Amino acid sequence: MSESNTLARIHENLLKLKMYSAETAIDSQLELAVSNKSSIVEILDQILDGEVKYRKSSAIETRTKLSGIPVRKTLDEFDLSYQPSIDRSMFDDLRTLRFVYNQENVIFLGPPGTGKTHLAIGLGLAAIEAGFSIYYITSSTLIEKLKRANHRGTLDRALKTLGKYKVLIVDEIGYLPMDKEGAHLFFQLVSSRYEKGSTIFTSNKTYSEWGEILGDNVIAAAVLDRILHHSVTVNIKGESYRLRSRKKVGVSYPPPGGSN
Ligand code: ADP
Ligand code: MG
Numbered sequence: 001m002s003e004s005n006t007l008a009r010i011h012e013n014l015l016k017l018k019m020y021s022a023e024t025a026i027d028s029q030l031e032l033a034v035s036n037k038s039s040i041v042e043i044l045d046q047i048l049d050g051e052v053k054y055r056k057s058s059a060i061e062t063r064t065k066l067s068g069i070p071v072r073k074t075l076d077e078f079d080l081s082y083q084p085s086i087d088r089s090m091f092d093d094l095r096t097l098r099f100v101y102n103q104e105n106v107i108f109l110g111p112p113g114t115g116k117t118h119l120a121i122g123l124g125l126a127a128i129e130a131g132f133s134i135y136y137i138t139s140s141t142l143i144e145k146l147k148r149a150n151h152r153g154t155l156d157r158a159l160k161t162l163g164k165y166k167v168l169i170v171d172e173i174g175y176l177p178m179d180k181e182g183a184h185l186f187f188q189l190v191s192s193r194y195e196k197g198s199t200i201f202t203s204n205k206t207y208s209e210w211g212e213i214l215g216d217n218v219i220a221a222a223v224l225d226r227i228l229h230h231s232v233t234v235n236i237k238g239e240s241y242r243l244r245s246r247k248k249v250g251v252s253y254p255p256p257g258g259s260n
Contacts, residue, residue, distance in 0.1 A: 085110075
């Protein structure tokens with residue numbers, strides 16, 4: 001077989017093997033190898049390493065797209081000096097994702113604008129990088145989804161689906177109160193994930209106010225009992241970061257009639 005036929009077959013086989021990065025790179029890698037006088041081992045290493053890196057980054061991209069996160073915010077982008085109430089060693093410990101390996105929950109509590117969603121998403125993205133499956137949902141969308149499933153008789157399936165994520169982010173607990181059915185469904189979700197996976201919750205309400213959110217102190221106690229059994233609570237006490245940006249441009253805050 002002539003050399004050009006061999007090369008054509010290599011291209012064909014790389015495509016059959018779905019090694020798209022290697023297939024795109026091989027011609028230039030071979031040219032480079034000739035000019036650099038690289039060994040066959042070096043060429044193979046370059047091509048395979050490129051393929052592995054490409055697959056890893058496209059898997060991360062796919063998992064990020066499917067995760068439902070509304071905006072990409074990383075832990076590196078979080079300015080810890082603006083929130084002195086967050087203990088640095090706790091922040092560093094969360095970054096190690098030890099809580100994911102231990103199936104622990106993380107709860108961010110604090111007023112609006114203090115970075116709860118940012119931190120939850122940052123941890124979620126770090127978990128994706130580490131190969132975990134994650135899903136983001138706001139508490140109100142979660143309750144709507146569970147109610148729909150409940151009415152259709154598919155609640156078990158919905159809970160099973162939500163149970164398979166290593167990290168589930170339930171954002172904005174407490175912005176809207178739950179009705180009786182919602183509170184019961186929320187309890188079922190918490191129970192179904194108990195000691196099976198990590199859930200990250202964010203709330204603008206203290207735990208003592210969760211009875212009001214859930215409309216029932218007994219359910220709230222049962223929910224908190226399970227959530228807090230293996231958990232880390234990060235109480236953020238600082239000012240809104242949004243306030244800082246507005247202060248910087250000299251706009252008074254809160255704006256008349258404005259909201260967060
Ligand atoms: P919350 O969920 O507590 O209401 P967010 O996480 O939505 O607050 O934060 C509001 C905005 O401010 C977001 O754009 C977020 O990225 C940014 N932000 C909040 N805190 C910080 C921080 N300490 N460093 C960098 N950006 C921050
Ligand atoms: Mg938020």
